Amino acid sequence: MSDIVERKFGALALRIDRATCIANESCMSIAPEVFELDDDQICTFRNPAGDVERERLIEACQICPVDALIVLDEDGKEIVP
Numbered sequence: 001m002s003d004i005v006e007r008k009f010g011a012l013a014l015r016i017d018r019a020t021c022i023a024n025e026s027c028m029s030i031a032p033e034v035f036e037l038d039d040d041q042i043c044t045f046r047n048p049a050g051d052v053e054r055e056r057l058i059e060a061c062q063i064c065p066v067d068a069l070i071v072l073d074e075d076g077k078e079i080v081p
Contacts, residue, residue, distance in 0.1 A: 031060035
């Protein structure tokens with residue numbers, strides 16, 4: 001698996017930098033329908049991911065203590081971190 005995985009959620013693009021992730025699970029506490037730990041104990045997207053509100057998804061990414069979650073808006077502009 002690549003160090004960077006990306007998925008679209010509506011107009012937002014989310015990226016997980018798996019090389020940076022420390023498996024803190026903060027994102028999972030806010031958006032468990034989107035994130036989970038894989039067999040390597042690194043954050044990944046649930047498959048299939050559930051529906052989540054835009055604001056809660058952004059909050060789940062903002063709370064990452066090592067900025068392993070990146071959010072891009074519909075124009076490709078980074079809004080998190």
